[in-house]
Structure formats: structure tokens, C-alpha cells
Amino acid sequence: MxxxxxxxxxxxxxxxxxxxxLPSRVWGAETSRQRELKQLIQKTQTEIVNKKKKERSVMSNLFTHQQNLEQVKQNYRQVQTQLSQVQNQYELSKRQLAGLQQNVKQLEQDRDERQAQLNRRLVAMYKYGPQNYLRILLEARDFADLLSRFSMFAYIVRNDLSALDRLESAKAAVQKEQRRVETKTVQVAKEFQQVTTLKEQVSQKQQEIAAKVDSTKEELQKIQADRARLEKALAEYEATSRQIEEQIRRQQQRSTxxxxxxxxxxxxxxxxxxxxxxxxxxxxxxxxxxxxxxxxxxxxxxxxxxxxxxxxxxxxxxxxxxxxxxxxxxxxxxxxxxxxxxxxxxxxxxxxxxxxxxxxxxxxxxxxxxxxxxxxxxxxxxxxxxxxx
Ligand SMILES: [Zn+2]
Incomplete structure (x- = not known):
């Protein structure tokens, strides 16, 4: 090499x-200063080689940290996506729940109205009394009219009652659905909390690795600065060495x-x-x-x-x-x-x-x-x- x-x-x-x-005599012409310089140069070269080795190893560390950081950043993006999905689910559940609550309220209103209607009818019947009620029936012009009057009352009351029944069972069904959505909302809220925690952890990890990347970069810069300093020193030693060697050469040129x-x-x-x-x-x-x-x-x-x-x-x-x-x-x-x-x-x-x-x-x-x-x-x-x- x-x-x-x-x-x-x-x-x-x-x-x-x-x-x-006589070569040995020439060799002896080398001054102690020259030998010192040679040793210094040799030492510096060794140091440079060591710095380069260290530099390579730090660079490889930096590369590893940077790869890890990329990995964690990717994780973070995944968790963020997951989080926004869970958040959407949660919002959807809450909207569903609100809709069902509205539904129940509407059904209760309908039922209350129907109930009030029936009550009014029953009160009216009561107010007129059984005699009046009977009178209404007796005032029937004929049997067909009687039957018609009678079945009209029966029909109205039956109709009111069955409408109330339907409203009640509809309300029960909606309330069941409401409970289901409530349970689901609680689950989604829990999941939302978990993913939020996970996101915080990944974010923390990302910060740690980013700090590691920064400190390794600093280390690398320091080593590179050290190496530059050593190389400069080496160039100076070499220049001095060349000057001294020139002198020796001039002295030796006299002999052939x-x-x-x-x-x-x-x-x-x-x-x-x-x-x-x-x-x-x-x-x-x-x-x-x-x-x-x-x-x-x-x-x-x-x-x-x-x-x-x-x-x-x-x-x-x-x-x-x-x-x-x-x-x-x-x-x-x-x-x-x-x-x-x-x-x-x-x-x-x-x-x-x-x-x-x-x-x-x-x-x-x-x-x-x-x-x-x-x-x-x-x-x-x-x-x-x-x-x-
Ligand atoms: Zn060579």
C-alpha cells in the first residue's frame, strides 16, 4: 500500500x-530531531487510523439509530391512523346513541298523546255516566244503528289500547338498542383511551431515539474534527521532516x-x-x-x-x-x-x-x-x- x-x-x-x-555512515547522519519527527509522524498516523476506525463505528451507530427512528416514526403514524379510526367509531357511536335517545323521546311523546286521547275519551264516558252511555245506545234509531254505535265505541277504545301497546313495545325495542349502543360506546371509549396511551408511549420513544441520533451526530462531528486536527498536524510534521531530509540530501550529494x-x-x-x-x-x-x-x-x-x-x-x-x-x-x-x-x-x-x-x-x-x-x-x-x- x-x-x-x-x-x-x-x-x-x-x-x-x-x-x-558507506551506507551506515549516512544512516548515522539522521539527526535525533529527524528521528523524533518520524516517531511523532508515526504516532499521529496511528491516531488518525484509530480515529477513522472510531468514526466508522460511530457512523454505523448513527445509521442504526436513524433506522430505528424511521421504524418508530412509522409506528407512530400507524398508531395515529388507528387512533383516528377509533375516534371516528366513537363519534359514530355517540351519534347513534343520540339518535336512539331522540327516537325513544318521540315514542314516549306519541304514547303520552295517545294515552291522553284515551283518557279524555274515558273521562267523557265516565262524565256522561253509564246511564248516558246507555242512553246514547238506547237512542239508537234502530238495531243496526245500535250495533254501529256500540261497535264504534268498542272500536275506538280497542284501537287506542292497541296503539298504546305498539308504542310501548316499540319503545322497549329502541331502549334495548340504546343499551347495546351504550355498551359499545363504553368499549370504544376504552379503546380510544388505550390507543391514546400507546400514542404517547410511541411519541416518547421517538423523542428518545431522535435525541440519540442527535448525540451520535455530535459525537461523529467531534471525531471528524479531531481527525482533521490530526491530519493538519501530520502535514506539518511531514513538511518539517522534508526540510530536514533536504538538508541531509545536500550533504550526501558530495559523495558518489x-x-x-x-x-x-x-x-x-x-x-x-x-x-x-x-x-x-x-x-x-x-x-x-x-x-x-x-x-x-x-x-x-x-x-x-x-x-x-x-x-x-x-x-x-x-x-x-x-x-x-x-x-x-x-x-x-x-x-x-x-x-x-x-x-x-x-x-x-x-x-x-x-x-x-x-x-x-x-x-x-x-x-x-x-x-x-x-x-x-x-x-x-x-x-x-x-x-x-
Ligand atoms: Zn503500495
């Missing part, structure tokens, strides 16, 4: 070393080195090329960065071979590069190998082409096991493909 961040440091060191007769290798490179390992030399989007740093070399995807523990003979310039931890080896091949040319799990060579050691110098890994700023391989001319990274078979 590309460790652009470290590249300049390495570049300068490598240049200095390739130029120098001869050819140390064959001049024809071999691949440090065989594997899928997972990233090539050039500009690309950095998966960890989330920014566009220049990739200084070729990434060869190989399992951790794969032997890393020296691309050519030379002298080991750097062998050790190099921040984002992880466990790192740089070899000087003379004539200002050097090769670098990053993200190793284990190093097998020491600074100043002579190596032959094909020697196993390290075992591959995924140390430093890396997303998976691979060898990050660079070729540098006077410390500047160049396309390794131009040197490889």
Missing part, C-alpha cells in the same frame, strides 16, 4: 545512502557511488498486482494520493527477494510503510520494500540479487497483506515497470 507520507523521508535517506560510500548490482531487476515476489504506480484514491486516508510503487498481493510470510544486488540502506520500522527495507544498487538507484511482517537484513549489509531480505505482511498503513515495491532514482520514485522484466 502506498505510504506517500513516508516517501520523502525514505527518498532522502536513500539518495543520501546511494551516494555515500558506483554500480553495486547487475542493473537488471527481478520481481521481489510473484503475485497479483493489486495497485500500480501513479495517482489513486487512498483507501485508508480517503484522499487522492500518489502511489510510489507497485503493490504485489501475497500472503503474509511470503519471502521478499532483493530485486538486485546492493547494500541495505534502511531496515526497520518506517511508520506508514511498516517494517521496511531499502537497498542501494549504486548509480543513485535504490529499491524499497514495505509492509513486511519480518526483516532479515541489517543496515550496511551487502545482498545479492534474489536474496530473501524479509517476509511480507501488512504492517503500517495497509489494508491487507502485500509487498509495496518501489524503485527510486536519486531518491525520487519512478515507475518500477521500466526496470522489471
Amino acid at each position: 502506498l505510504k506517500t507520507i513516508r516517501k520523502v523521508t525514505l527518498l532522502l535517506l536513500i539518495v543520501s545512502f546511494s551516494a555515500a560510500a 557511488g558506483g554500480t553495486l548490482g547487475s542493473g537488471k531487476f527481478i520481481w521481489p515476489a510473484r503475485g497479483r498486482i493489486s495497485d500500480i504506480f501513479g495517482w489513486r484514491y487512498h483507501p485508508i486516508l480517503k484522499t487522492k494520493r500518489f502511489h510510489n510503487g507497485e503493490d504485489i498481493a501475497v500472503p503474509t510470510g511470503t519471502p521478499v527477494h532483493a530485486a538486485d544486488g546492493g547494500v541495505v540502506l534502511v531496515s526497520g520500522w518506517q511508520g506508514g510503510y511498516g517494517y521496511f527495507v531499502a537497498i542501494d544498487h549504486g548509480n543513485g538507484i535504490s529499491t524499497c520494500y514495505g509492509h513486511n511482517s519480518r526483516l532479515l537484513v541489517r543496515v550496511g549489509q551487502r545482498v545479492q540479487q534474489g536474496d530473501v531480505i524479509a517476509y511480507s505482511g501488512s504492517t503500517g498503513l495497509s489494508t491487507g497483506p502485500h509487498i509495496h515495491f518501489e524503485v527510486r532514482v536519486k531518491g525520487v520514485p519512478v515507475d518500477p515497470r521500466k526496470y522489471l522484466p
Whole structure:
């Protein structure tokens, strides 16, 4: 994986070393200030990586909370619909009940009227007395008239009585219906109360989750601000580091080195090329960065071979590069190998082409096991493909 961040440091060191007769002496030229800065940069990079991890986890929390909120909002809408349905039912029941009450009242009025009518008739009959009543019948002109008068009275009274009966039973039926609707209204009122309580609960829950979403957003903003601060600090360290390395390079340019290798490179390992030399989007740093070399995807523990003979310039931890080896091949040319799990060579050691110098890994700023391989001319990274078979 590309460790652009470290590249300049390495570049300068490598240049200095390739130029120098004794690489160990050049290595020693690194100042304590330089080492301090390197440690600081490395520490900051680790912090940034941690912040990013934290950021991802908080973002995932935020996503979960937001999903929950959507769920609860949906529940709330459902309960609201339910509530308005129950409310409609309740209103309907109340209207029905009012209608039935009106009905009963009307029937009672009708009955009272009928009763009054009958009473008036009975009072009239009583007032005239049985004799008068009899006289009315006796005054009948003939038998047919008598029968007619008699049955008229009987008919009227019977009619009044049966009308009263009908009104009473109609009233009873309506009152029965009234009781049924009353019971139903009580049930609906109870349900209305329950759904209202449920709505309050869901509303409460919604508020809680919304608060959680807000606090998680705040947390995320804080982490992002922290990360921005660290990245700014890192850029400053890198700039200082580059300045110091420039100085070292100028000092080392006075000496010149001869050819140390064959001049024809071999691949440090065989594997899928997972990233090539050039500009690309950095998966960890989330920014566009220049990739200084070729990434060869190989399992951790794969032997890393020296691309050519030379002298080991750097062998050790190099921040984002992880466990790192740089070899000087003379004539200002050097090769670098990053993200190793284990190093097998020491600074100043002579190596032959094909020697196993390290075992591959995924140390430093890396997303998976691979060898990050660079070729540098006077410390500047160049396309390794131009040197490889
Ligand atoms: Zn790389």
C-alpha cells in the first residue's frame, strides 16, 4: 500500500545512502530531531487510523439509530391512523346513541298523546255516566244503528289500547338498542383511551431515539474534527521532516557511488498486482494520493527477494510503510520494500540479487497483506515497470 507520507523521508535517506560510500555512515547522519519527527509522524498516523476506525463505528451507530427512528416514526403514524379510526367509531357511536335517545323521546311523546286521547275519551264516558252511555245506545234509531254505535265505541277504545301497546313495545325495542349502543360506546371509549396511551408511549420513544441520533451526530462531528486536527498536524510534521531530509540530501550529494548490482531487476515476489504506480484514491486516508510503487498481493510470510544486488540502506520500522527495507544498487538507484511482517537484513549489509531480505505482511498503513515495491532514482520514485522484466 502506498505510504506517500513516508516517501520523502525514505527518498532522502536513500539518495543520501546511494551516494555515500558507506551506507551506515549516512544512516548515522539522521539527526535525533529527524528521528523524533518520524516517531511523532508515526504516532499521529496511528491516531488518525484509530480515529477513522472510531468514526466508522460511530457512523454505523448513527445509521442504526436513524433506522430505528424511521421504524418508530412509522409506528407512530400507524398508531395515529388507528387512533383516528377509533375516534371516528366513537363519534359514530355517540351519534347513534343520540339518535336512539331522540327516537325513544318521540315514542314516549306519541304514547303520552295517545294515552291522553284515551283518557279524555274515558273521562267523557265516565262524565256522561253509564246511564248516558246507555242512553246514547238506547237512542239508537234502530238495531243496526245500535250495533254501529256500540261497535264504534268498542272500536275506538280497542284501537287506542292497541296503539298504546305498539308504542310501548316499540319503545322497549329502541331502549334495548340504546343499551347495546351504550355498551359499545363504553368499549370504544376504552379503546380510544388505550390507543391514546400507546400514542404517547410511541411519541416518547421517538423523542428518545431522535435525541440519540442527535448525540451520535455530535459525537461523529467531534471525531471528524479531531481527525482533521490530526491530519493538519501530520502535514506539518511531514513538511518539517522534508526540510530536514533536504538538508541531509545536500550533504550526501558530495559523495558518489558506483554500480553495486547487475542493473537488471527481478520481481521481489510473484503475485497479483493489486495497485500500480501513479495517482489513486487512498483507501485508508480517503484522499487522492500518489502511489510510489507497485503493490504485489501475497500472503503474509511470503519471502521478499532483493530485486538486485546492493547494500541495505534502511531496515526497520518506517511508520506508514511498516517494517521496511531499502537497498542501494549504486548509480543513485535504490529499491524499497514495505509492509513486511519480518526483516532479515541489517543496515550496511551487502545482498545479492534474489536474496530473501524479509517476509511480507501488512504492517503500517495497509489494508491487507502485500509487498509495496518501489524503485527510486536519486531518491525520487519512478515507475518500477521500466526496470522489471
Ligand atoms: Zn503500495
